[in-house]
Amino acid sequence: MTSKTSTSSNPVRLSSDCWRIADTCNVYVLQRGERAIAVDFGSGRWLARLPAMGIRHLDHVFLTHHHTDQCRGLLARKSWPFVIHAPAGEREFLSAEGVKPLNAAPPGGCPPSYDRLRYGGLGGVCYDMAGFSDQFWGSERIRFLHTPGHGRHACTVVADSQDGRQLAFCGDAVHAHATIWQPYHLEWDHWTGEGALAAWEGVQRLSGIKVDLLCPSHGPAIATNPASTLRLTARRLMALYLVKGQISAGERDRYIKPEVLTAGVRRILPHLFQFGSNGYLLLSDAGTAFVIDPFLDDMPALDELMRRLPGVRILATAATHYHWDHLDAAPLLRKRHGARFWLHPSLAEALSCRHWRPWLKPIPIIPDCLWPDQGTWKWEDYAFRIAHWPGQTWWHCVFMTEVDGRRVMFGGDSFQPPSRWNGTGGFCAANGSRFGARGFAGSARLAIRWRPDILACGHATYCRFSSSRFRKIERWAARAEAALKALCPDGDLRRHYYAATEFSDWPQARSR
Ligand SMILES: [Zn+2]
Ligand SMILES: [Zn+2]
Numbered sequence: 001m002t003s004k005t006s007t008s009s010n011p012v013r014l015s016s017d018c019w020r021i022a023d024t025c026n027v028y029v030l031q032r033g034e035r036a037i038a039v040d041f042g043s044g045r046w047l048a049r050l051p052a053m054g055i056r057h058l059d060h061v062f063l064t065h066h067h068t069d070q071c072r073g074l075l076a077r078k079s080w081p082f083v084i085h086a087p088a089g090e091r092e093f094l095s096a097e098g099v100k101p102l103n104a105a106p107p108g109g110c111p112p113s114y115d116r117l118r119y120g121g122l123g124g125v126c127y128d129m130a131g132f133s134d135q136f137w138g139s140e141r142i143r144f145l146h147t148p149g150h151g152r153h154a155c156t157v158v159a160d161s162q163d164g165r166q167l168a169f170c171g172d173a174v175h176a177h178a179t180i181w182q183p184y185h186l187e188w189d190h191w192t193g194e195g196a197l198a199a200w201e202g203v204q205r206l207s208g209i210k211v212d213l214l215c216p217s218h219g220p221a222i223a224t225n226p227a228s229t230l231r232l233t234a235r236r237l238m239a240l241y242l243v244k245g246q247i248s249a250g251e252r253d254r255y256i257k258p259e260v261l262t263a264g265v266r267r268i269l270p271h272l273f274q275f276g277s278n279g280y281l282l283l284s285d286a287g288t289a290f291v292i293d294p295f296l297d298d299m300p301a302l303d304e305l306m307r308r309l310p311g312v313r314i315l316a317t318a319a320t321h322y323h324w325d326h327l328d329a330a331p332l333l334r335k336r337h338g339a340r341f342w343l344h345p346s347l348a349e350a351l352s353c354r355h356w357r358p359w360l361k362p363i364p365i366i367p368d369c370l371w372p373d374q375g376t377w378k379w380e381d382y383a384f385r386i387a388h389w390p391g392q393t394w395w396h397c398v399f400m401t402e403v404d405g406r407r408v409m410f411g412g413d414s415f416q417p418p419s420r421w422n423g424t425g426g427f428c429a430a431n432g433s434r435f436g437a438r439g440f441a442g443s444a445r446l447a448i449r450w451r452p453d454i455l456a457c458g459h460a461t462y463c464r465f466s467s468s469r470f471r472k473i474e475r476w477a478a479r480a481e482a483a484l485k486a487l488c489p490d491g492d493l494r495r496h497y498y499a500a501t502e503f504s505d506w507p508q509a510r511s512r
Contacts, residue, residue: 008046011053014213014221015161019053021046025217028169030159035059038135039169040217041084043125044073047266053103058082060137062129064171064217065154065184066093067115074122074360084122087129087144089153096121108324109190109358110430114182147173147206149199149237150185156206161336161449165212168226173202175489176219178232183487184429184497186240190358191426193244200237203230212382219489232453236486243480246422247440248472253417254464256454261308262475264301268454268462269404276301278326278458280410283312284380291317291339292410293458294329302329316379318342320369320389320412321396322350323359326458330365342377343367346388350395358393371397385450392425394432398443400450409452409465414443415473417463423473425458427480429497444473 009022011029012271019029019167023042024096030037034056041061050058063071063086071094074084092098093113099121102112128135131146143158150172155168175181186195207230214226222229258266258274266274273281276298282290289309291302294317306312314337319327327347333339343351350357351365371377377384382401389398391414413425427433427440447455456462481493488496 008043008049011046011049014215014223015163015165015167017162018167018213018215020215020221021049022419023073025067026215026219026221028167028215029053029055030161030167031055032138032140032162035138037062037142040064040070040171041070042072043073044076054474060085060142062142062157062169063087063090063094063125064157064169065151066090066113066117067150067172068117069115069123070171071122072117073424075117075120078123080124083187084125085129085135086125086127086129087146087153087155090151091125091127093117093151094121094122094125107356107358109355110187110428114185114430115235120219129157131155137199144345145202145205145209147171147199147202149173149180149195149202150182152188152198156202156479158209161213165209167213167215168206168211169215170206170217172217173199173206174214174222174230174233175223176229178229178236179489180233180237180487181216181218181489182496182499183240183484184499186237187428187430190428190431191244191421191424193241196237196241196244198243200234201280201395203234203237206230208235222232223393236483239479239483241486243476244422244426245493246418247415247476247480248418248423248469251418251423251466251472253419253468254466256464258462262301262304264298265305265308266434266460268456269406269408272403272408272456273305274456274460274462275305277460280456281305281314281403282311282382282478284382286380287311288313288315288380290315290382291333292381293319293326293412294333295327296329296332297325297330299332304385313337314339316340316342318344318399320398320410320458321393321414322347322357323393323413324361325359326412328361330367333508340368341366342369342371344371344386344397345373346389346390346395346397355509371399388438389446390432390434390438391415391443392427392431392433393442394434400452406453407451408454408456409447409450411447411458413458414440415447415455415470416457416459417461418469420459420461429499432498435484438493440477440480441474444470444477 011019028039037060134143145156147156188195211226214222271283280292330341
């Protein structure tokens with residue numbers, strides 16, 4: 001594994017005219033006499049090695065994609081004695097005009113790139129590497145194939161060596177042993193398989209041509225049967241795409257029909273209401289209320305509901321998970337109604353985090369009281385069971401109580417009816433989503449044990465529970481984890497996948 005501080009290693013000759021230099025990424029140098037071109041740039045320290053390789057003129061540098069390990073060294077100078085090329089579309093990540101606005105706007109969900117320049121920008125870059133096009137270097141034809149994945153615009157550079165072999169400098173589209181370097185880069189958003197599907201298509205495209213030497217941005221070059229590496233990588237990418245889809249194929253939604261009071265307010269049970277896009281209100285016989293998942297956008301709907309419940313006071317509020325659309329109105333309910341804000345310890349941990357996370361409110365939200373990690377809680381006449389319930393995000397809980405004779409489980413976004421987002425709020429590395437006993441599978445098993453009558457999920461989806469569906473989800477969780485592990489260079493999710501959650505240098509990371 002290379003690191004950002006490592007120096008360039010000795011050039012390794014891959015053929016009579018092609019070299020690999022391990023830098024912050026692999027830099028490939030294609031030589032014609034005293035002239036050369038390079039694919040990717042890394043730290044640039046390798047430039048000092050060119051004279052010893054007999055190279056006096058570097059004519060072009062082709063960047064496969066915008067990640068900083070590919071190009072950081074180019075920031076060192078305003079102009080260079082070679083032409084820098086980047087894939088069409090990468091301007092917003094590489095140019096000063098692109099970097100500034102991109103970094104100014106805090107992302108809600110997953111960022112447009114997990115590894116991009118945070119300041120400055122590269123000048124004089126030609127964004128002229130378009131898929132299926134080529135450029136001439138003397139009489140050499142340098143070709144470009146669109147192989148997205150590590151970003152939407154990433155390209156593979158195809159060239160010939162003088163011994164007649166076809167070389168493919170594939171960036172991070174493929175890594176040795178049919179894996180993907182840092183596969184979290186395929187998560188272009190927090191739930192869909194869009195990035196995995198695009199990566200699959202790119203690798204399919206690449207496997208459609210004869211490749212003699214596959215040259216990835218990290219790890220060794222692949223000379224032995226590159227075609228089978230490409231085929232297996234494509235299969236694994238498709239497997240990831242499929243597990244990003246439906247989690248309980250063939251199941252009904254089992255929606256419960258509410259009594260519609262107004263457009264934004266519905267009564268599910270005599271004592272249970274749903275309002276706005278995310279909120280629930282539980283009414284006690286004492287004329288007090290407990291609000292679940294309070295979201296600022298839902299406050300007009302809550303006001304509407306409160307007008308229908310004259311004399312009722314909101315005494316407590318709580319959230320299923322840390323995403324701001326499930327709790328950012330808690331301080332307002334405290335201020336307006338004196339409601340106490342209860343929180344599961346895992347959510348409190350997320351809210352106190354200094355790192356950027358998807359939908360983590362960039363201002364502190366502090367609970368009044370903490371629930372037990374696992375246990376019981378009483379509010380008015382309602383007895384709740386409470387547990388950590390990791391799924392869509394690691395920082396997620398579940399709580400269940402009996403309302404009007406029905407066991408109601410407040411479950412947030414880990415599970416949804418099948419027609420809503422493929423049955424789940426999705427998974428991604430940045431959300432810390434996990435799959436095993438302390439993840440989707442364990443949470444599915446807990447639901448089967450607790451046997452709720454009603455699942456009151458986030459985003460106004462409430463439905464009847466079915467244990468057969470959750471057994472399917474358990475099996476899906478195993479497939480999802482296996483699909484991800486298969487793509488990680490050494491099967492280590494912690495090192496290659498969850499590394500995405502450790503972004504402390506995001507500009508809007510909060511300071512406390
Ligand atoms: Zn990359
Ligand atoms: Zn959520």
